[in-house]
Amino acid sequence: MAATRALATLLILSSAGLVAAPLLLEEVLESAERHHPILLAQITARSAAEGKVLGSQGAFDAKLKASSGTNRFGYYKTRTGSGGVSQPLRSLGGELFGGYKRGLGNFEPWKEGQLTLSRGEWSGGIEIPLLRDRRTDERRTDLLLARLAVEVANASILEQRLVLLQAAASTYWTWVSAGRKLEIAANLLGLAEDRVDQVEGLVDAGQVAEIEIVENERAVLLRRAAAVSAERDLQAARLDLSLFLRDTSGNIVQAGRARLPEFPEPDGLLAAAVERDLRTALQRRPEIAGLLVEIQQNAAVRQLARNQLRPEVRFTAQFGRDAGSGTISKRGNELLVGITLESPVQRRKARGEIAVQNAKQEQLLYRLQYLQDTVEVAVRDAASALDLAIQRLELARAEYDLARRLASAELERFELGDSTLFIVNQREMAAAAAQFAVVNALTDCHKASAAYRAATAVL
DSSP: OHHHHHHHHHHHHHHHTOSOOOOOHHHHHHHHHHHOHHHHHHHHHHHHHHHHHHHHHGGGOOEEEEEEEEEOSSSOOEEEEEEEEEEEOTTTSOEEEEEEEEEEEOOOGGGGGGOOOTTOEEEEEEEEESSTTSSOOHHHHHHHHHHHHHHHHHHHHHHHHHHHHHHHHHHHHHHHHHHHHHHHHHHHHHHHHHHHHHHHHHHHTTSSOTHHHHHHHHHHHHHHHHHHHHHHHHHHHHHHHHTTOBOTTSOBOOOOGGGOOOOOOOOOOOHHHHHHHHHHHHHHOHHHHHHHHHHHHHHHHHHHHHHTTSOEEEEEEEEEEEOSSSOGGGOSEEEEEEEEEEOOSSOHHHHHHHHHHHHHHHHHHHHHHHHHHHHHHHHHHHHHHHHHHHHHHHHHHHHHHHHHHHHHHHHHHHHTTSSOHHHHHHHHHHHHHHHHHHHHHHHHHHHHHHHHHHHTTOO
């Protein structure tokens, strides 16, 4: 009776307009995407990767330096002061530099380079690598790797999103299925409960044996237990769904029975659509995108290793001019131009690193091939599951139609005294089982559809 009263209350509230709108899948998916902690944690990981990008950019920060000193004792009495700024060049790999220094007094012969005219010396210049570090260097590689790490984090977020939304969709359809099964169980119980007075009347009229009262009582108890079990299944499904259905603060929300929707009619797939969606999946699946970024990262490290094979040749040009009075050797303009060369002979470290990165690149390409094959199999499997689920749905509906007609006919025979309540109950249970099969088939259709959308990265 409790299940029947609950169903009747639901119908009364619905007719009065007091029931909340049905909970649709889109609302659950949106809630999970906006507020689920697992996805928010993954987004936080991207923030950490973005912080590393900022840190890598620090290698190209302008640098200031200054110093001063004095020697008041001894034979050599001097005063010195200097300040300068240097700016690394991201595109050329070198740096610009400039500064000012002032050195007065009686300097040691080996320190005469610190001596300037009375108003000091202004200078500036540029240093550029000509071979090694020309196209790339450790600073630029670190920055590139950090930026690519953000793309990897984005791919991880999208991958987690697909997994989360597919789980949310599957849980949602399990909840809808549990609600519909409870409704079937409650209706089945209601048939037995409503039949109590009818059976007693038939017994009193001598149309059926008294044992039919016991049979009906047995049916009531059996169906009431089934309704209680269905109620528990719905409660469990509602709790599972609450992990994905959250309010704006991220707190879980339990959807009431009044928000249970009807099953929408599932859509099938065309073979041409599957082939088109497969091509889309190979381009959009985040696992593939993330692995392609890893390949880019490996290419950057290999390029840096090849860079280390080249000799270090650096060109430097510096202009300087003193101002004020003082020794004649410090007057006028200075332009210093030079080239330095340095290189290890064997360069085994660079060759070893290249060999390591080449092997890693080959591994990544094999992983990419396998991942693409896995995605293709997942798409085709999901399409097959959806197609067969729709076929099962058609068969289940046909079976339910026959079972329902048989149950109705058997009830008419019973009312005419040509059958027994035991057979009527068996027919009704068979009809209910067929109706459960329809619900299961609908659930499988929508779960397969969600799996297909996740496999094709359009969920």
